[in-house]
Amino acid sequence: MxxxxxxxxxxxxxxxxxxxxxxxxxxxxxxxxxxxxxxxxxxxxxxxxxxxxxxxxxxxxxxxxxxxxxxxxxxxxxxxxxxxxRQPSVAEVVVSVPPALAMFMLVESLAELRRVQPSITVTLRGEASLVSLTRREADLTLRLQAPSEPTSVARKVGEMAYGLYAATDYPHGPDGDWSLVSYDAEMDRLPQQEWLLAFASGRPIGFRANDMSILQPAARAGLGVALLPCFMADGDPGLRRWSGDKPPNRGLWLAVHEDLRRSAAVRAVGDHIAAVLHRHRDRLLGV
CATH class of the missing domain: 1.10.10.10 (Winged helix-like DNA-binding domain superfamily/Winged helix DNA-binding domain)
Structure with missing residues (x-):
């Protein structure tokens, strides 16, 4: 067969x-x-x-x-x-991370890893959905929640803060008549999305998208107020962060399948990602 x-x-x-x-x-x-x-x-x-x-x-x-x-x-x-x-002369390590972290923080650090570990090729997959380490969909995952697979070994490597952001000339403050820029409905069960909908108290949703990299320019264009990671939005000159109510932080978890813990290449990439997040901990916390 x-x-x-x-x-x-x-x-x-x-x-x-x-x-x-x-x-x-x-x-x-x-x-x-x-x-x-x-x-x-x-x-x-x-x-x-x-x-x-x-x-x-x-x-x-x-x-x-x-x-x-x-x-x-x-x-x-x-x-x-x-x-x-095996300890191959050249190794590939597949890492699955949230797209925003891949784009705004991790990619720029990989040149540093390449200099000290030239034999390792990192394949970085910006994915919002969970992947299975058991099924070898990735060698490492960085996620906003601890993995549920019993064969995964995870460590908490940081925290990420969110804030409410609107265009600098958006006419309405937190107590005014404002609308939301929000994830689409299929993501309403995300913890940060649940907080946003509760905070909005029934205010209208003026724009939806399935990716944070779309929500940010939508808020900048004046379509409404978006809940964004502080490390991603604080440097945007077209946005201002609202003061007042603050959503809870999300933990950052780095996970590997238990069978790959002894892989030198996987361990080197995981340690590098953890070090980068530690170096940028203030930026991640929006301080």
Whole structure:
């Protein structure tokens, strides 16, 4: 039985659709369907069925996918072990961080790391969503919350402050008739977004976006008041920070899979990120 066929079935089981599995695996929709068809031919089982406008796994497909999950976890464990044990002359370390931190703080520091560790190539992924260390979606993650994966080892490496910001000529103060520049509704459960909506007390939302790098210029353009990280907005001459109510800080957590703790390259990159955040702790806290 071809492991690649099982891997494609597992991706459909995990993501819930052929198109989503194709994006995750970096292949086209037809390849996923062809792999599952090959697995059906080998097993004699019907694994996939059409439902409405999409497709879904059959009961047998769900059971086979569940077994494939275990196989995939073990295969990934072998890859992590190999990565941790070998000391290659050239190493790549994939780091997943919030886009704002990647853009405004970490990228500029990587030249320093490159000078002292020229054999390490850092792939920095600016991602707002959580990634799985177990599934090797990244080697290191920097997030605003501690990881929930039991196989992750995390340390708190700092705190990040938020503030309310509006254009310098925005006509309304905190007690006036103002509107919000806000994340879109699918992000309303973020702690900082919950605080903002409670603070706004029903004031209208004049603009929404799914990325902080869009919210900042929207506030600068006078579309409303935005809740932004202080390190990102304090240096913007087109914005002013409102005094008064202040949202709670968010912790910054650096996490690695327990299997990669002994990897010299991963450890070097993690220590560098922690040192950069410590160096900029006042900037992160908006003081």
């Amino acid at each position: 071809d492991w690649e066929d099982l891997r494609h079935l597992a991706a459909v089981g995990r993501i819930g659709s052929l198109s989503g599995a194709a994006r995750t695996l970096g292949v086209d929709h037809a390849t996923v369907g062809r792999r599952i068809a090959a697995l059906e031919a080998r097993t004699g089982l019907r694994l996939l069925e059409r439902r409405g406008r999409g497709t879904a796994l059959t009961d047998a497909g769900e059971r086979v996918a569940a077994l494939a999950f275990d196989m995939e976890d073990r295969a990934l464990a072998v890859e992590r072990l190999a990565q941790a044990e």
